[in-house]
Amino acid sequence: MRTDEKINISILGGFLGSGKTTLLQNILKEEKKQNRKVAVLLNEIGEHSVDTDIIGTKIPLKELLNGCICCTLKNELEIQLLSLYQQHQPDVIYIETTGVAHPLEVLDACLSPIIAPFIDIKSIISVVDLKRWMDRYELNQSLQKLLMEQIRYSDYLLLNKSDLVTDKEQSSIQKEIIKINPKAKINLTTYAQVPLEEINHSNRSCGDAHEELHVHNHLHIQTMTYQFKGSVIKKEFDEWIKNLPNNIYRIKGFLQFEGDQVHTHLFQYSYRSPYSFPQKKTFPKNLVFIGTDFDLDKLKKELKNLEQNAKQKVSAYLE
DSSP: OOOSSOEEEEEEEESTTSSHHHHHHHHHHHHHHTTOOEEEEEEOSSSOOHHHHHHOSSSOEEEEOSSOTTTTTHHHHHHHHHHHHHHHOOSEEEEEOOTTOOHHHHHHHHOOTTTGGGEEEEEEEEEEEHHHHHTGGGSOHHHHHHHHHHHHTOSEEEEEOGGGSOHHHHHHHHHHHHHHOTTSEEEEOSTTOOOHHHHHOOOOOOOOGGGTEEEEEOSSOEEEEEEOSSOBOHHHHHHHHHTOOTTEEEEEEEEOBTTOOSOOEEEEEETTEEEEEEOSSOOOOEEEEEESSOOHHHHHHHHHHHHHHHHHHHHHHHO
């Protein structure tokens, strides 16, 4: 895999029947005009993807069927993303999620520690069916909550099928949605028509590449991949984890503990519960962080200090 440039990934979400596939078709037409190399990953809960037939065979495409990348197909997603990149080296991969996918869970699935240093999550784009939104109280409580979450955790929102509601209803819905997610960019659309430059616009910055720290600042969700150069002292690392702020809600990846030079350890952290397991294979020592409004510089400094402390311990022992 090339490390001199990253692959852009855009996540297309939204509730069942909102217009995700129509949006994807529009995007692919625009990308073709710009001569960019595009690949697509489709996720369907069922055994067959109708969307695959719609997209055709000219664009590199992988399917994830019989499940959702939010949960049952997380590992498969990593494999397919690697496959698309290694075989086709596209400029961008568009992931069309199922209609019941949660944006943050999809983001989490994409940020595998194995591939996180080589990808740039460009945006989470959700399509909102305005008529469905108006009739959302006909759904059960869980699906109503999902609709809200799909809106709350997106960078861009397409308020689709706007021709099916009145101007007054459009205005009212926009106010409701802005209240849920005041930071997202919003477009009123029919047939999910939106200029490509609108959804490709990035409001995030990258960390210093020379320090091998890669940062993807979503409009309100932050992700960071930290690449270790050495090991850390387990007792110190465990204590550091205990004192993490509540706005870091997910960490996953691999690291090496001082004194165990044979194994890398898989580390997982969610809902303030950490655990780690030694691995038989050697993996890249990357930790992926997901949260909101955390201090990136402080986090980087603390991790470097943990590495430095382990290095000093080894030096003192050798002396």
